[in-house]
Amino acid sequence: MNALKVILPDGTEKEYPAHYSALDVAKEIGARLANAVVAAEVNGVIVDAFRPLAEVSDNPERINLKLLTDKDPLALGVMRHSAAHVMARAIMRLYPGVGLAFGPTTGHGFYYDFDLDQKISEDDFPRIEQEMANIVKEDEPFERFYLERDEAVKFTEGLKQELKTEHIRTGLKEHGKLSFYRQGEFVDLCRGPHVPAAGKIKAFKILSVAGTHWKGDQTAKPLQRVYGTAWFSQKDQDQYLEQIEEAKRRDHRVIGKKLGLFQINPDVGQGLCLWLPKGATIRATLEEFIKQELVARGYLPVYSPHIGRVELYETSGHFPYYRDSQFAPIFGHDAGRIIDYCINRLSGDEAGGLEAHEEEALLEAAKIMGFDATGYKPTLSKDEKIAVLRKWEKSQERYLLKPMNCPHHVQMYKAEPRSYRDLPVRLAEFGTVYRHEQTGELNGMLRVRGLTQDDAHLFCTPEQVEAEFADTLGLVKFVLQSVGLDDYRVQLSIRDPKSDKYVGSEENWNKAEGSLRKVLTESGLSFESCEGEAAFYGPKADFMVKDAIGREWQLGTVQLDYNLPERFQLEYTGSDNKQHRPVMIHRAPFGSMERFVGMLIEHFAGAFPLWLAPEQLRICTVTDKAIEYGQELAQIFRRNGFRVSVDNRSTKINAKIRDAQLELIPYMLVVGMKEAEDRTVAIRDRVESKDIGTVSIEEALAKFKEEVANKTIRQLTKSKFAQVAETAVTADNEY
RNA sequence: GCUGGCGUAGCUCAAUGGCAGAGCAACGGUUUUGUAAACCGUAGGUUGUGGGUUCAACUCCCUCCGCCAGCUCCA
Numbered sequence: 001m002n003a004l005k006v007i008l009p010d011g012t013e014k015e016y017p018a019h020y021s022a023l024d025v026a027k028e029i030g031a032r033l034a035n036a037v038v039a040a041e042v043n044g045v046i047v048d049a050f051r052p053l054a055e056v057s058d059n060p061e062r063i064n065l066k067l068l069t070d071k072d073p074l075a076l077g078v079m080r081h082s083a084a085h086v087m088a089r090a091i092m093r094l095y096p097g098v099g100l101a102f103g104p105t106t107g108h109g110f111y112y113d114f115d116l117d118q119k120i121s122e123d124d125f126p127r128i129e130q131e132m133a134n135i136v137k138e139d140e141p142f143e144r145f146y147l148e149r150d151e152a153v154k155f156t157e158g159l160k161q162e163l164k165t166e167h168i169r170t171g172l173k174e175h176g177k178l179s180f181y182r183q184g185e186f187v188d189l190c191r192g193p194h195v196p197a198a199g200k201i202k203a204f205k206i207l208s209v210a211g212t213h214w215k216g217d218q219t220a221k222p223l224q225r226v227y228g229t230a231w232f233s234q235k236d237q238d239q240y241l242e243q244i245e246e247a248k249r250r251d252h253r254v255i256g257k258k259l260g261l262f263q264i265n266p267d268v269g270q271g272l273c274l275w276l277p278k279g280a281t282i283r284a285t286l287e288e289f290i291k292q293e294l295v296a297r298g299y300l301p302v303y304s305p306h307i308g309r310v311e312l313y314e315t316s317g318h319f320p321y322y323r324d325s326q327f328a329p330i331f332g333h334d335a336g337r338i339i340d341y342c343i344n345r346l347s348g349d350e351a352g353g354l355e356a357h358e359e360e361a362l363l364e365a366a367k368i369m370g371f372d373a374t375g376y377k378p379t380l381s382k383d384e385k386i387a388v389l390r391k392w393e394k395s396q397e398r399y400l401l402k403p404m405n406c407p408h409h410v411q412m413y414k415a416e417p418r419s420y421r422d423l424p425v426r427l428a429e430f431g432t433v434y435r436h437e438q439t440g441e442l443n444g445m446l447r448v449r450g451l452t453q454d455d456a457h458l459f460c461t462p463e464q465v466e467a468e469f470a471d472t473l474g475l476v477k478f479v480l481q482s483v484g485l486d487d488y489r490v491q492l493s494i495r496d497p498k499s500d501k502y503v504g505s506e507e508n509w510n511k512a513e514g515s516l517r518k519v520l521t522e523s524g525l526s527f528e529s530c531e532g533e534a535a536f537y538g539p540k541a542d543f544m545v546k547d548a549i550g551r552e553w554q555l556g557t558v559q560l561d562y563n564l565p566e567r568f569q570l571e572y573t574g575s576d577n578k579q580h581r582p583v584m585i586h587r588a589p590f591g592s593m594e595r596f597v598g599m600l601i602e603h604f605a606g607a608f609p610l611w612l613a614p615e616q617l618r619i620c621t622v623t624d625k626a627i628e629y630g631q632e633l634a635q636i637f638r639r640n641g642f643r644v645s646v647d648n649r650s651t652k653i654n655a656k657i658r659d660a661q662l663e664l665i666p667y668m669l670v671v672g673m674k675e676a677e678d679r680t681v682a683i684r685d686r687v688e689s690k691d692i693g694t695v696s697i698e699e700a701l702a703k704f705k706e707e708v709a710n711k712t713i714r715q716l717t718k719s720k721f722a723q724v725a726e727t728a729v730t731a732d733n734e735y
Numbered sequence: 736g737c738u739g740g741c742g743u744a745g746c747u748c749a750a751u752g753g754c755a756g757a758g759c760a761a762c763g764g765u766u767u768u769g770u771a772a773a774c775c776g777u778a779g780g781u782u783g784u785g786g787g788u789u790c791a792a793c794u795c796c797c798u799c800c801g802c803c804a805g806c807u808c809c810a
Contacts (some may be wrong), residue, residue: 119739186749195767210805218737218807225738225805257746266801324736404810438736439801447809466809535810559810586810594745623767648766658771672769684770691770 004053006063017059022049023196026067033067033702038075040068047075048144048193049160070200070232077105082142082195083132083204083230084110089186090131091120091226100188101163101214101223109324110228113212115163119226125206128226132204139199140184144472145190152178156189163214164189171215203237204230207244226499246549253444259606259663261597262445268559271442271449273594278614281643282600285612289432290454290479290589297475299428299456305407306432307399315504315567316407319400321536327436332397335513339396346382353382361391369396403622406586409457410568413582418572423582424460424468430471432595445598452593458585459570462511465583469519469560476543476556476589477525483600484609484713487546490525491554492516494539503537508562513539516560520721538562538586547603556595559586607664607686607715611708618665619646620656620684622672629676633669633697640701641708661686666714667704681721687715 003018006025016025022040026033026049040049045063047056057063068075084103090099091114099115114120120128147155149168156164168178168189181190183198195201208229214220231237256262261279267276275283291301310329313319319326331337342362345354354362359378366373369392376388402408407726409427432452441447460468480488494513495502502509517538520527527541534540540559544552561584564570571579590596600608610616617637621630627648637644647656653670660668668684675681675694682694683703695703707714 121740208804209739212806213737216807222738223806227805270801316810318810325808325810406810433810435810440736440806441808443803537810620770622769625767652766652768652773653770654768655772656770661771668770670770674769682770689771 003060004063005061006053006065009066016053018054018434019052021052022047022067025053025065033069036069037067038070038072038200039068039078039193040073041068041320046078046193047179048142048196050141050196051144051193051266065612070202076232078193079195079200079232080105080110080230081193082198083201084112085142085183085186085188085190085194086132086135086198086201086204087128087206087226088112088114088188089135089183089230090128091116094124094128095120097160100161100164103188106227109207109227111225111227113214113223113225115214115221115223119450120209120226122209129206130419135184136198136201138184139196139197142194143182144194144614145182146177147180148177149175152180152189155180158304159187172480174440181539200232201230202232203234204228205237207239220302224665241577243549247602250549250602250605251444252446252598255601255606256445256598259614261601264444264448266694269449270439271437271447273314273445273448279597280428281614282608282612284592286590287454288595289482293475294426294428294456297426297471298424299426302409302427302429304405304412304429306402306434308402308408310398310400312407312411313400316404316410316564317537317567318404318407319347321434321501322403325436325438327401327402327434330399330401332399333369333559335368336393336396336398338362338365339369339389339392343386343393346386346389354378356383366392371395401434402431403428403433405433405437405453405455406457406564406584407568409455410564410570410584411679413457413570414568414662418459418582420461420574420580421570423572424456424458424464426456428456445594445601448592448594451595453588454593454596455586455588456588458587459565459572459578459582459586461572461574462583465515465560465585466519468585469515469558470523472585472587473519473523473525473541475587476558479589480543480545480556482711482712483612485545485547485555485603489544490520490527491533491542491544492520492527492529492539493533493535493542494529494531494535499532501536502534504563504566508566509539511561512562516541535559537561540586543598547599548605551602553595554601555591555599556589557587557591560584561586608666609711609712609713610666610704613664613666615641615645615663615665616642616708617644617667617704618656618660618663619644619669619671619681620653621646621648622653622661622670624648624650625673626671626676630671633681636697637701637704640705642704657684661689669700 004016004020006012007013007014016028022042023037026037037049040047042053042056043731045056046068049067051349053063053065054060063065068078081104084105088100088103095116095118101113103110145295152168153165156168156719159263170177178189179191181188181192181194206226208227210227212223212225214223229237229240231240256279259278261277261282262276263274264272265274294301307330310319331340338361340732342354342358345358363373363376367458370391376385379389408431409429411426412427430452432450434450437447437449442449458468458472480486495509520541538559538561540557542554543556545555546552563585570582572582574580579605608614619634621627627646630646630648634644634646647660649656657670666684666686668686670682670684670691680694680696681700683700684690685692
């Protein structure tokens with residue numbers, strides 16, 4: 001009896017027997033299709049193609065079925081999850097007794113975490129891959145089965161999979177029945193779905209191994225995470241691997257060193273970027289560009305110092321909230337450090353009394369600082385001592401290397417009474433901030449400890465919020481477009497309602513998130529909400545930008561803030577002659593200059609467009625006799641605003657050209673006696689890597705000026721990587 | 736910060752317990768050159784740091800510093 005009504009994507013309805021799976025349906029349509037089916041989408045949910053349709057749908061009378069083949073990106077994710085199982089199975093064969101943790105898919109592959117004392121190294125990859133190949137060749141089917149909780153616990157205990165047992169007990173409390181997948185001798189607690197059989201995995205490779213911890217908890221058991229990738233064809237995989245190589249070639253740390261753009265020198269300090277002249281030129285050009293745009297949009301330039309009183313950041317909330325990732329406070333006088341030290345001695349984790357010499361030093365310090373030392377007696381109780389020292393601590397100067405610019409700008413706003421007529425006030429500064437990032441996070445220019453934000457703070461009335469926010473979005477769009485970054489999406493980062501890490505009232509948060517959502521919707525930008533990603537003081541819109549090879553970077557950000565104005569008691573006089581509270585918008589279109597330029601280096605692979613290139617033109621003299629003309633030319637081009645150098649070495653022209661090509665200089669001006677006599681230049685184009693003709697000086701100037709004015713991007717190897725869609729991460733930490 | 740890997744000349748890399756080397760760059764000279772590398776020569780090192788094992792350490796062990804990958808974090 002036909003009990004299933006199936007509706008296919010083209011709208012056709014068919015009836016099938018009650019026990020049919022998606023695979024059975026496919027077989028009935030055609031053997032070739034059945035062979036190509038990897039998974040199925042039933043009523044929008046991806047499921048195993050081999051599971052009975054009745055089991056995966058609520059209503060057997062109405063089953064919307066889409067058969068997913070190897071052409072479908074969603075199927076790719078399913079297959080990669082199966083590949084994770086195959087790898088785990090191979091590793092179990094090679095390392096009997098290995099403990100299994102989680103094995104989800106990632107954007108371009110998968111990983112599996114193992115509990116194994118023996119270290120897996122790169123040298124082991126070939127034999128793991130070989131074993132995986134055997135499993136794929138065996139082509140055994142994946143089977144799904146259920147166990148009740150109690151049985152599941154017994155079952156994983158029987159398998160000696162402690163982590164799985166623990167996960168069922170603690171992580172999956174709300175699940176009554178638990179699904180498992182069996183593939184030959186390998187059984188794993190898993191949510192699925194999976195491919196029908198291992199043979200669907202056409203290409204795979206183990207990429208790396210790295211340490212991690214059970215459920216990401218540093219205090220928990222250390223695990224080994226093995227990363228791999230898998231594809232439906234060898235060709236796709238080769239292309240992907242080639243793109244990984246391409247990304248390595250673009251590494252800004254390598255290119256930055258080769259081209260002399262920047263330096264991170266251990267003698268200066270970890271995570272502290274030295275901008276060498278060429279890198280500084282790129283940055284200065286970008287800053288100049290954005291400053292012009294800010295004038296046009298009514299921003300006012302300000303400058304603020306690199307340090308500020310700790311109290312300033314206590315008021316803003318940054319100091320207590322980010323204490324661990326800030327450089328320690330700077331004391332106005334060295335003696336202040338002793339007071340701080342003694343407070344820690346008395347109240348710290350290893351609290352104890354003060355030694356006699358410490359008390360002596362303390363009283364000496366108090367004298368230097370001008371405190372009333374009679375208030376402190378060695379006979380006081382510990383708590384009384386702490387109370388006195390806290391008072392001293394507060395009355396001395398303590399500074400913080402500024403971790404944010406906003407409190408400084410807030411003070412500038414506060415410096416004079418504001419009327420509603422003055423608003424919005426837009427204060428802009430390329431402000432350098434310092435954050436003591438964990439050593440493991442530091443990464444070239446992309447993650448540093450001293451960074452310069454292209455920062456600004458807008459103070460406006462609640463009525464102006466949406467218009468101002470819309471304008472900042474427009475600004476970010478404009479600057480991204482100007483450097484040729486036209487592929488981006490916006491992430492609306494909102495609070496996690498379950499968390500208590502945020503400051504401010506429920507009402508303000510709702511208002512802020514509502515405004516952001518409204519303006520983003522009206523802007524026509526595609527955006528998605530991301531819970532728990534907000535800053536502690538307010539929600540934000542982050543720009544996620546795709547580079548030339550399809551990698552996504554979080555760059556610009558716009559943040560809405562009702563809380564700092566509250567904390568700093570900001571006011572303006574309204575038309576009703578009453579005091580009102582302004583709203584703040586924080587925004588940084590580039591994010592930080594370090595990160596942005598680092599990204600640009602990788603985006604352009606070091607070959608900057610003419611307007612940004614640190615050295616735009618190089619004059620290459622053919623013989624010594626042309627040096628004088630070459631130098632005259634250089635002066636002319638410099639006077640016209642170009643960055644030019646002259647290569648007058650006594651090498652052959654071929655060598656000069658080769659060097660200039662390798663240094664990625666956009667144009668070479670080759671001049672010999674012919675050019676000197678005619679007062680012309682032979683232009684060689686780096687992109688084309690050839691002579692593009694001899695023109696007069698005026699013509700050359702006009703050509704280059706036009707290219708600079710248009711910010712033309714002449715060459716951007718948009719790789720096919722950009723078209724390789726990332727697959728959704730199919731499994732999270734649930735199973 | 737955690738786990739693992741790594742650290743040799745300015746750069747890229749050799750030397751698996753037995754005399755620290757090459758290419759490029761630099762410097763000196765010759766060459767005066769027409770669109771991706773002219774030729775000859777010179778110099779360059781306490782092998783990241785401090786300690787240990789050994790007749791002998793770039794090599795093996797420990798400490799610290801730094802780098803890389805991943806984890807965790809990211810105002």
